[in-house]
Amino acid sequence: MVRQPTSWNRTFLMKGTWSPEEDQKLIAYIMRYGIWNWNEMPKYAGLSRPGKSCRLRWMNYLRPYIKRGNFTKAEGETIFHLQKMLGNRWSAIAAMLQRTDNDIKNYWNTRLKKRVENNLASATASPTANNSGIEPEQENSSDADSSSLNTLVELDSALKDFPEPAAYEISPSENAYTVEDNFVSSQESWEIQSLLEQPLTEVAFDSEDCQVLSPNSQLWLHESFYNPEDDFRVNPFI
DNA sequence: AATGTCCTCAACCGCAGGGTC
DNA sequence: CGACCCTGCGGTTGAGGACAT
Numbered sequence: 189m190v191r192q193p194t195s196w197n198r199t200f201l202m203k204g205t206w207s208p209e210e211d212q213k214l215i216a217y218i219m220r221y222g223i224w225n226w227n228e229m230p231k232y233a234g235l236s237r238p239g240k241s242c243r244l245r246w247m248n249y250l251r252p253y254i255k256r257g258n259f260t261k262a263e264g265e266t267i268f269h270l271q272k273m274l275g276n277r278w279s280a281i282a283a284m285l286q287r288t289d290n291d292i293k294n295y296w297n298t299r300l301k302k303r304v305e306n307n308l309a310s311a312t313a314s315p316t317a318n319n320s321g322i323e324p325e326q327e328n329s330s331d332a333d334s335s336s337l338n339t340l341v342e343l344d345s346a347l348k349d350f351p352e353p354a355a356y357e358i359s360p361s362e363n364a365y366t367v368e369d370n371f372v373s374s375q376e377s378w379e380i381q382s383l384l385e386q387p388l389t390e391v392a393f394d395s396e397d398c399q400v401l402s403p404n405s406q407l408w409l410h411e412s413f414y415n416p417e418d419d420f421r422v423n424p425f426i
Numbered sequence: 427a428a429t430g431t432c433c434t435c436a437a438c439c440g441c442a443g444g445g446t447c
Numbered sequence: 448c449g450a451c452c453c454t455g456c457g458g459t460t461g462a463g464g465a466c467a468t
């Protein structure tokens with residue numbers, strides 16, 4: 189079988205940052221025809237981009253249902269612990285947070301990783317120093333506890349400069365919500381959704397699964413309240 | 427104001443795995 | 448069964464903005 193030239197290896201294809209016009213073309217095409225073949229789609233969508241580039245742009249930026257913007261402290265905690273448990277499986281971590289793997293990866297590489305490394309370096313340099321704020325008797329506990337404690341110390345150091353979580357502080361005015369409990373009523377869910385402009389999806393974290401979440405991150409939302417027709421990202425020309 | 431350095435993040439690259447022919 | 452295609456993943460790069468000197 190002869191390998192046919194594909195859009196992956198065509199020459200003279202555009203590279204670099206996507207323009208708003210290109211984004212619009214890709215969104216419009218996918219909304220109309222769906223995703224059927226990334227290699228062939230750019231040709232029909234009027235894009236001079238490799239299919240791979242189109243896929244990446246869609247997955248990391250244009251598609252609905254992804255959360256963007258600043259990471260909350262709770263998300264930072266989640267990423268920290270999931271990375272510890274799963275390793276660099278960014279897509280798996282991203283799926284749990286409704287973020288993109290690229291975002292998670294960037295966040296880890298540019299923030300958490302550096303802080304953890306710095307913390308470990310300082311701990312190595314002065315192993316007897318107690319700069320963690322942990323009481324001495326806690327440090328004399330069992331090995332397992334000690335390991336857990338080290339994790340907490342690393343986490344605390346990694347996250348200490350983070351802002352307080354703001355993603356669920358809904359504003360403005362009379363619809364202002366701060367989600368602090370484990371349950372949100374349907375009506376509240378819808379209102380929160382409308383304000384957040386992100387899809388309602390069940391966020392199924394709990395402390396038994398990953399033992400990382402603060403109460404703030406335990407939102408129970410249901411996607412049945414989400415109407416894609418109202419979503420400008422899904423219907424860009426409405 | 428000019429220059430250098432650091433930081434963030436969008437995008438690219440190479441590879442692996444699964445599916446198809 | 449092997450060659451090829453497509454997709455998804457993780458590592459890396461580089462442009463551009465922020466900040467420091």
